[in-house]
Amino acid sequence: MKRTMIFFALTAVAVAGIAQQPSKPATPQPPPPPAATAPATPPSVPGHFDGVASCANSGCHGSTQPLNAARVLQNEYYTWLSSDRHAQAYNVLFSERSARVARNMRLKGKAYQETVCLDCHSTNVPARIVSGKVDPEDGVQCEACHGPASGWRAEHTMAGWTHEQSVARGMIDLRNVPTRASGCLSCHLGNDKKEVDHELIASGHPILAFELDNYTETMPPHWRRGKDTVTAETHGARAFAVGQAVAFSQSLDNLARHARGEKWPEFSDMSCINCHHSLEGSGWRQERGWPGRAGLPAWSPQHWAVLRLLVGRANPSARAQLDNDVAIIATRVGHMNDSNGVFQTAVEARHVIDGVTPQIASLSWRDDDVRTLMRTIAGDTDFILTSDVHSAEQTALALQSLASALTRSNPKLLKSPMTEAIDALFAEIQNRERYEPARFVQKLGTLRAAL
Numbered sequence: 001m002k003r004t005m006i007f008f009a010l011t012a013v014a015v016a017g018i019a020q021q022p023s024k025p026a027t028p029q030p031p032p033p034p035a036a037t038a039p040a041t042p043p044s045v046p047g048h049f050d051g052v053a054s055c056a057n058s059g060c061h062g063s064t065q066p067l068n069a070a071r072v073l074q075n076e077y078y079t080w081l082s083s084d085r086h087a088q089a090y091n092v093l094f095s096e097r098s099a100r101v102a103r104n105m106r107l108k109g110k111a112y113q114e115t116v117c118l119d120c121h122s123t124n125v126p127a128r129i130v131s132g133k134v135d136p137e138d139g140v141q142c143e144a145c146h147g148p149a150s151g152w153r154a155e156h157t158m159a160g161w162t163h164e165q166s167v168a169r170g171m172i173d174l175r176n177v178p179t180r181a182s183g184c185l186s187c188h189l190g191n192d193k194k195e196v197d198h199e200l201i202a203s204g205h206p207i208l209a210f211e212l213d214n215y216t217e218t219m220p221p222h223w224r225r226g227k228d229t230v231t232a233e234t235h236g237a238r239a240f241a242v243g244q245a246v247a248f249s250q251s252l253d254n255l256a257r258h259a260r261g262e263k264w265p266e267f268s269d270m271s272c273i274n275c276h277h278s279l280e281g282s283g284w285r286q287e288r289g290w291p292g293r294a295g296l297p298a299w300s301p302q303h304w305a306v307l308r309l310l311v312g313r314a315n316p317s318a319r320a321q322l323d324n325d326v327a328i329i330a331t332r333v334g335h336m337n338d339s340n341g342v343f344q345t346a347v348e349a350r351h352v353i354d355g356v357t358p359q360i361a362s363l364s365w366r367d368d369d370v371r372t373l374m375r376t377i378a379g380d381t382d383f384i385l386t387s388d389v390h391s392a393e394q395t396a397l398a399l400q401s402l403a404s405a406l407t408r409s410n411p412k413l414l415k416s417p418m419t420e421a422i423d424a425l426f427a428e429i430q431n432r433e434r435y436e437p438a439r440f441v442q443k444l445g446t447l448r449a450a451l
């Protein structure tokens with residue numbers, strides 16, 4: 001699992017990264033795009049992928065230093081190539097670990113040849129919508145996140161051309177938080193086209209964990225903060241909250257699909273620890289008891305763990321309804337027999353959360369509100385005590401994102417008991433096998449005292 005350290009430190013890491021030699025040879029530079037006047041040729045067909053080389057000209061996004069000539073930094077390509085994990089996403093498919101995953105999954109080819117891996121570890125799009133050079137070697141490149149560039153690449157350098165015009169011609173609107181979240185989650189949680197299910201995990205793939213704001217701020221930033229770019233409206237506490245809602249919605253969609261398909265029951269929907277634990281010293285489970293029939297595995301509440309508290313603030317009656325739906329889902333997933341019931345409830349719950357997401361977005365996110373929310377999350381100990389390590393991870397990531405929002409307006413918090421208490425939370429979940437709810441709850445108490 002990944003977390004932002006603290007955003008100042010992060011900038012330093014990014015700068016240090018840039019100072020290093022890029023780990024991959026620079027891609028050959030294409031001819032410069034049309035000058036900032038009307039394009040010589042009519043606009044090309046939108047929706048085609050041009051490839052990363054088409055962004056990498058030094059006058060475009062391939063400068064080695066941030067420039068002050070345009071609204072954007074212009075060294076985005078360099079930042080991505082030298083220090084962003086996405087540029088390495090294809091290379092990891094050559095590792096021992098990848099070979100083992102491929103073997104266990106009985107894939108015909110090598111990991112780096114297989115669609116199931118390339119779909120998330122590269123920009124794997126059908127040849128009919130490629131007009132430039134889209135090489136798997138380029139990993140998760142610009143267009144995997146920003147969308148196919150053919151419809152706006154030349155045009156977006158023209159004076160007066162707007163972000164909205166680019167979006168109308170195929171650019172993905174990353175300023176729209178739900179849109180951005182579902183783009184990241186397509187690879188970091190999985191969707192109807194690709195996912196890391198129990199078969200991949202059992203074969204050796206790492207477990208995926210994601211929280212939108214933390215993971216965004218963990219990327220070496222290739223964007224500026226400021227008016228008309230990345231703002232507190234789209235990065236920070238509000239983005240965290242909307243990201244939570246979108247992740248829950250997408251996890252329900254995945255669950256509904258599993259319930260309808262051949263994969264049912266899909267063990268990655270459940271709490272790993274229910275099946276994977278030693279029987280030595282297991283008396284505490286018998287002491288604790290089970291919410292339903294003894295000894296059944298549980299649905300993992302990780303995507304509902306923190307979101308409950310946000311929905312509770314935005315729309316209490318939706319919270320009551322979702323609590324009810326979630327209880328039904330949990331029972332049915334544990335029994336593993338009523339897949340139709342799981343499907344129906346998951347679809348219904350998804351409908352409710354999608355309706356509440358705009359209300360969550362329009363909550364107030366002033367520092368006072370953020371602090372109150374942090375107290376609520378850190379005080380939610382009864383839930384944590386009966387939940388799994390993945391819910392604890394979401395709790396820690398949430399508190400970290402909210403703390404970063406506070407630190408942004410008050411840098412003194414960088415060295416404070418609050419920051420130390422959050423570090424202590426991450427220490428508790430660093431090793432999932434050794435996670436103990438009671439100790440995590442104790443650390444939450446320390447954080448509450450520091451708020």
Ligand code: HEC
Binds near residue numbers: 186
């Ligand atoms: C649904 C998207 C998805 C699919 C499908 C997928 N991966 Fe991944 N993989 C990821 C993500 C996201 C990460 C990074 C996880 C993190 O650090 O949070 C990752 C990480 C990895 C890592 C660890 C990399 C490292 O830096 O340590 C390996 C190895 C890996 N994947 C191999 C594979 C192989 C082999 C396949 C095909 C059998 C595959 N992946 C399919 C999304 C996916």
Ligand code: HEC
Binds near residue numbers: 072144145146216229
């Ligand atoms: C893993 C996803 C991802 C990849 C890969 C990626 N970006 Fe980005 N990029 C983002 C996000 C997220 C933002 C912030 C957008 C926002 O919040 O408005 C961003 C912002 C930007 C911005 C600033 C936009 C603005 O309005 O201020 C530029 C320019 C940019 N990216 C160019 C690139 C280029 C060029 C590449 C490839 C070399 C690239 N990006 C690769 C996710 C990505």
Ligand code: HEC
Binds near residue numbers: 217
């Ligand atoms: C096309 C699939 C894809 C998309 C879209 C994508 N990622 Fe990733 N991401 C990956 C893969 C694969 C890795 C692992 C790469 C590796 O290990 O080298 C990764 C790694 C990361 C990491 C590093 C994790 C670590 O353990 O160090 C962060 C942070 C991250 N992604 C954030 C984001 C954010 C934020 C977005 C959306 C703006 C996003 N990603 C969109 C596939 C994707």
Ligand code: HEC
Binds near residue numbers: 268
């Ligand atoms: C309903 C029970 C169940 C749940 C829940 C479950 N698994 Fe498994 N898992 C199994 C079984 C059964 C096997 C095969 C065990 C064997 O061969 O020894 C397995 C195998 C594995 C393996 C490979 C075997 C090994 O020892 O390395 C890994 C890794 C694994 N699971 C991880 C997970 C993770 C991570 C989760 C949660 C996302 C999870 N499992 C959820 C039942 C479960």
